[in-house]
Amino acid sequence: MAEDCPDGDYLGAYSRFFSEFVAKVNPYDQLPVSVSSYNVTEAEIVGEIINVTLQYLNQTQCPASLQAHLVHQVIQEIKSMCKKQPEDCGFKSQEKTYTSLKLMQAITGKVNEICTRYLDNSRLALLPPPPSIPLPQIAAGGSKNCRRKMEDRYVVLHDLHSIFGIEDDSVANYYAVFDGHAGQDAAVYCASHLHQYLAESIYYPTDPERALRDAFLTTDRQFIEKSQTQKLCGGTTAVCTLILNKRLYVAWVGDSTAMLVKRDNVVQLVNPHRLHREDEVQRIRKMGGIVMQSMGTMRVNGVLGVSRAIGDVRYKPCVTGEPEIKSVPLDGTEDFLILATDGLTDYLEPAEILTVLYHEIQRNPSKYTVLCIRFDSRYIYVLLTIITYEDT
Structure with a gap:
């Protein structure tokens, strides 16, 4: 892929990324990426894994063509970990949710583990090639x-x-x-x-x-x-x-x-x-809302500027x-x-x-x-x- 490996050597580009990533890992960093302010439900866990993983990978300029494979792998392994060792992922049985900080630490730890595995050339060679259609x-x-x-x-x-x-x-x-x-x-x-x-x-x-x-x-x-x-x-x-x-x-x-x-x-x-759209104004009024001018612009109930x-x-x-x-x-x-x-x-x-x-x-x-x-x-x-x- 042009944006990842100018010489066509995608495995070489991936190898360089893994080497740089592992070299920069700080296992004592308790907050390597930002976390959500809310606890995460079982239904939300995949989205949270994707968010944390991409934040973490992009700190070391992960090749775009490699991201999807790594994120999918992290999703699979963290979901398995949540089933077998839920407490290690921050699960709170009483509330049936995961604390965002503990879950983030489990995810970044898993990313470290997966990237370290790919320092082994035999594992690296198993990575799929970039998509045939270059990514924007x-x-x-x-x-x-x-x-x-x-x-x-x-x-x-x-x-x-x-x-x-x-x-x-x-x-x-x-x-x-x-x-x-x-x-x-x-x-x-x-x-x-x-x-x-x-x-x-x-x-x-x-x-x-x-x-x-x-x-x-x-x-x-x-x-x-x-x-x-x-x-x-x-x-x-x-x-x-x-x-x-x-x-x-x-x-x-x-x-x-x-x-x-x-x-x-x-x-x-x-x-x-916006509230210059007459169809939006009529819809809001039919729903029982009020559209009125405030601070020089039309607003819903005098406060919100979008419909x-x-x-x-x-x-x-x-x-x-x-x-x-x-x-x-x-x-x-x-x-x-x-x-x-x-x-x-x-x-x-x-x-x-x-x-x-x-x-x-x-x-x-x-x-x-x-x-x-x-x-x-x-x-x-x-x-x-x-x-x-x-x-x-």
């Missing part, structure tokens, strides 16, 4: 500006099917941005679990649009239930994209955005859920977690997919965003190499760029 290259970043805490989150999941062990010949890539408000709890929860509920949906992968809707509603319902027992708060917008079988699926709630750049033309994929979101328990059912979904074919003229919060799009026009991106590519061409992605007999040039900025 990602640039991601964020800034909290004057906020005390960063409430936004983004997710990059290459090869979703390999991570979840889904038997399907196609390669699926998932990218998402979550813009939290009134706290980071909802954004953190979505960043760990929305893709889990997508992959676990009975409609996936045969009906991606229905599966995305199912995943949003499940995530919203599960977060609301959790907030009633574990004092989680706040809400989040969400824009999630799935690239599968030469199609781009976009699902969103709230005012974060997705834009597809095609030969210098910007295609807006999202119609933001749809995950979480925001006290505004349900007026502020729904049901997404709008769009599917567009990929025809080979795509250059970028941009996902961004309103903290970026409120201050920069699409043309200005493009200027910034092209300037960065010119300034750092090696970092932003555009990949040639093959779908059957077609070639599609795509640079996936995910940008998230906290509001000023």
Whole structure:
């Protein structure tokens, strides 16, 4: 793969990663990655494993083509460990949940163990080669500006099917941005679990649009239930994209955005859920809510500036977690997919965003190499760029 092993020697690239990773391991570090503020149920454990594993692997620049295999392996071994030695994973029998700190330590310990195994060349040689279709290259970043805490989150999941062990010949890539408000709890929860509920949906992968809707509603319902027992708060917008079988699926709630750049033309994929939309205002009023002006803008019940979101328990059912979904074919003229919060799009026009991106590519061409992605007999040039900025 071009982005992982320029000389085609993927085993050499993997070997270098494992050597560097193991050399940097600090077995006495009790908090090598950030942990969730909530206890984890049995139903949520896969999402938590993925979140912790990727945080940990990416500290040492794990090759994108290797991530899915390692994450899947960690999922299998931690699930087995939870059955055989639940206390070692932080299981609390009285509450039937896992403490996030103890579970995180079990997961990172397992990652250390697995990576150490692959220092053995005989085991290394058994690793599967990278997918035949190169994975898109990602640039991601964020800034909290004057906020005390960063409430936004983004997710990059290459090869979703390999991570979840889904038997399907196609390669699926998932990218998402979550813009939290009134706290980071909802954004953190979505960043760990929305893709889990997508992959676990009975409609996936045969009906991606229905599966995305199912995943949003499940995530919203599960977060609301959790907030009633574990004092989680706040809400989040969400824009999630799935690239599968030469199609781009976009699902969103709230005012974060997705834009597809095609030969210098910007295609807006999202119609933001703000209160300038008359259909959203009418829907809220029919549900018994009030839309009124406050601080110079229209808000739900005079407080919330978006009409749809995950979480925001006290505004349900007026502020729904049901997404709008769009599917567009990929025809080979795509250059970028941009996902961004309103903290970026409120201050920069699409043309200005493009200027910034092209300037960065010119300034750092090696970092932003555009990949040639093959779908059957077609070639599609795509640079996936995910940008998230906290509001000023």
